[in-house]
Amino acid sequence: MVELVQRLRKAGAGAGLSNEAFHKLSALLTMLILVFVFAFGNDAFFSVNNGLTILLQTSVIGLLGIGLTMVIITGGIDLSVGSVLALSGTVTGLAVKAGVPVVPGMFLGILVGAACGVVNGLIITKMRITPFVATLGMMLMARGLALQLTGAAPISQLGKAFGVLGNGSLFRMVEMQENGFPKVIFPGIPYPAILLIVVAIAAAYLLRRRALGRHIYATGSNEEAARLSGVVVDRTKIMAYAMSGALAGLAGIVLMSRLITAQPNEGVMAELDAIAAAVIGGASLMGGVGTISGTMIGAFIIGILRNGLNMAGVSSFIQQIIIGAVVILAVYVDQLRSKR
Template sequence: MSNTNGNTKLRFLPTGSSLHKLSALLTLLLLILAFSFTSPAFLSVNNGLTVLLQTSVIGLLAIGMTLVIITGGIDLSVGSVLALSGVVAGLAIKAGVPVMPAMAFGILAGAFCGFINGLVITKLRITPFVATLGMMMIARGVALQLTGAAPISRLGEAFGQLGNGSFFRIVEMQANGFPKVIFPGIPYPAVLLVVMALIGGFLLQRRQIGRHIFSVGSNEEAARLSGVKVDRTKIWAYTASGALAGLAGMVLMSRLVTVQPNEGVMYELDAIAASVIGGASLMGGVGSISGSMIGAFIIGVLRNGLNMAGTSAFIQQIIIGIVVIGAVYIDQIRNRN
C-alpha cells in the first residue's frame, strides 16, 4: 500500500516467478532432447506440427484457466463446457445456420456458462470448486440430453476447416498424377493458439483488467478497499474461461468433423496441470500466459513422446500426475519462502 496525495493506491507486480518459468522451459527442452534420442522421428517436421495441433486445445483451455487461477479460483467445468459448446454449434448447423455463425453461437454458449459460474461464485458466495463442479455436471448433462448421447455427424466440409486446415501448405503434383505433400503447413489451431495467447498476455500484463485480476488474487480485501470491483473482475475471468472453452470445443469438434457430446472428459485437469506447471499458484495472485503455454507444451510433448515410445495411456496419466504434484510442491516451497 502507498499513500499519494491522500489517495490510497495499491501497487502490484503482475508477474509470476521467473525462476519457475525458466525451470519449466528447461524441463520442456530436456524432454524434447530425451525423446529425440528415443525416436528419430520425434524431431521431424510432421511430428512437430502434430504436437502443435494436439496441444492447441489444452493450450486454449489453459489460457482461461490461468486467468481464473490467478484470481484465486478454479474452473472444473471447462471440459463439459467444451462439449456443450460443440453441441450448440452442431445443432445450429443442422438447423441451417452457416458454419461461422454456428461456431460463434457455440463460443457464446461457453461464455454464458462461464458467466453463470461467475455469478454463482460472487453473488451466491459459493466456493469456485463447488460452483464449477456443479456446472461441469450441468453442462455435460445438457449436452447429452440435447443429443441423446449420440454424435452429430454430416456437418459438411466447411465445419472441418478450422481444425484441419493449415497455412502455407505446399503440394506438388507428381508425374503419375498423384499429389505429394512437400510441406503440410502450419495448422490453423496452432496459429489460433498463438493469437489467443498474445491477446491473453496483453490483457493480463498491459491492461487494467489484468492488474485487477492479479490484485484480487493477491489480496481480495485490499483490492476491494483500493477500488477494484472484485465481483466484476471474477465474473470477467470466469466468462473468459468459458468463452475459451467454447473456442477449444470448436477446434476439437472441427478436427473430428463431428460433434461428440462425450468429448472433453478430464480436459479440465490437463488445463489446471498446464497452468500449475507453468508457474500459476493455486493460492492466487501468481501466473502468466507464457508460463501456461510452456506447461501445455510440456504435457503435449510428454504425451506425444510417450505415445511414440509405445507407453500405455495409463502410464502416461501416472507420469503427468507425478509432474503436476512436483509442480505444486515447488509452488508451495516458493510460497513459504
C-alpha cells in the same frame, strides 16, 4: 527513511522478477529435456508430421490453459472447462446440422461457453459458493446437457467447411506429380496453432496492459485490499470465469472441427491437462501469480509428454498416473515458492 523504503521495494520487485524468470527457465529446461529423451528413444519424434501433431494437441490444451490461468490468478479454479468444451462443440455441431452457416454456428458455441462461465461467476460471487463446488456442479450440468441434446450420439456429416478451422493450414504447398497424385511440399502452419498464438498474445496484453488484467492480479493477491482500492471484485471474477468459459468453447470448436464430428463425450479430464499447464507454467493456486507465457510452456510440456508417451506405447491409464504425479509435483513446488 523514504530512500530506504524505496530501495527495499526495488529489491523486492527484483527478487520477484528473478523468481518468475527462474520458474519459466526451469519449465523451459524441463521441456527441452523431454524433447531430448523422447527423440533419443524414437527417431520419428522429430518428424514434421509428429511436430504438427504436437502443435494440434497443444492448441486445445493451451486455449483451456489460458482461460484457467486468468481464473487461477483470481484465486479460483474452474473444473468445468472439459464439459463446457463438449457442450459448446455439441451446440455448434447441432446448429450447423440445422442449417446455420459454419462461422455463426461457431460464434454461437463460444457464446454458450461464455454463458457457462458467467453462470459460474455469478454462483461464486452472488451465492458465495466456493469455486471448487460451483464449477464441479457446472461440470456435471454441462456434460449432462451435451449428452441430453445429442442422445449421447456423435453428430456427423457436418460438411468440409466445418473442418477447415481444425484441419486447415497457412502456407500449405502442394505439388501435382506426373502420376496425377498431389505431393505435399510443406504442410503449412495449422490454423489451431495460429489461433493459439493470437489468443495468447491478446490474453497477455489484457493481463499486463489493461485495467481488467491489473484488477485480476489485485483480486488474487489480496481481495479485501483490492476492494478497498476501488476494484469491483465480483465483476472482475465474473469476467475471468466468462473468459475461461469462452476459451473452453473455442477449444471445443477447434477439437470438433478437427474431428469434423461433434462428440458429446470429448473433453473428459481435459481440465486436468489445463490446470497442469497453468501450474507448471508458474501460476499459483494461492492466486495473484501467473503468466500466459508460462502457461504456454506448461501446455507444450503436457503436449510433448502425452505425445512422447503415446509413441512409446505407454497406455492411457499409465499416462493419467504420470500427468497426475506431475500436477502434484508442480503444486508442491508452488507451495514451497509461496512459503519462501
